[in-house]
Amino acid sequence: QKEVEQNSGPLSVPEGAIASLNCTYSDRGSQSFFWYRQYSGKSPELIMSIYSNGDKEDGRFTAQLNKASQYVSLLIRDSQPSDSATYLCAVQEGGTSYGKLTFGQGTILTVHP
C-alpha cells in the first residue's frame, strides 16, 4: 500500500512567521510531487510542483524535495491569515499515468493575526 504521510496538525503560527509543512512518501519510484491548498468546502488548488531534488521557490512559497529520504516539504514565509487552509501533499507514483495522485491526509494551518 503506497502511502503519503503529512505531519500531524493542526499547525498554528502567528502572522509574519514561517510555516513549515512536511510530507513523507513510501514509493521510492515516485517522480512528481505537489502541494495543494484547500479551503473549506472548495476543491484543491495547486501551490507548488517539484520534480528534482533541492529547493524550488515561488514567491513566499518554497518546496524542498529529498528523494533519498523520501521527503518533501513546503515552507510559507511571511504567513498571512489568508494562508489559513488545509495543505495537501500529493505524489504521483512511479509508473502511473500523469495526474494519478496519492494525497496525504492534509495539515490544517491557521495563521493568527
Place this chain on the structure above:
Amino acid sequence: GAVVSQHPSRVICKSGTSVKIECRSLDFQATTMFWYRQFPKQSLMLMATSNEGSKATYEQGVEKDKFLINHASLTLSTLTVTSAHPEDSSFYICSATGTGGHTGELFFGEGSRLTVL
C-alpha cells in the same frame, strides 16, 4: 488557465435514487479524467481513472457497478452514483489532464457535494 467545470455543485437526494455528476473541460480536450471522493476532514481518495472512449479503471474497494463512469467525449466525463445511500454522502471532485497547450497540466473541478437523506 484551463477550466474544469463540475455540475451540480450541490445535490441532495433521497436514499435509493441515482445521481449524475458531470465534469467538463471547457477550453481543452481532456484525454484523462480522474474522480476523487473526499469525506469530511479526510483527504482525497482516488476512485477511478477515466480515459476517453474506454472503460474506467477503478481503484481497489470502489464498486464499479455502483459508481458508473462514462467518458464519451474529450470534454465530458460523468459519474453516476446508483442507488445512493447516506454513506455515499461526500464531496466528489474530478480532475483532468489535457492535450495541446495544456499537456502535462492537471486541473481540478470545483467539486460536487452530495447529501443522501
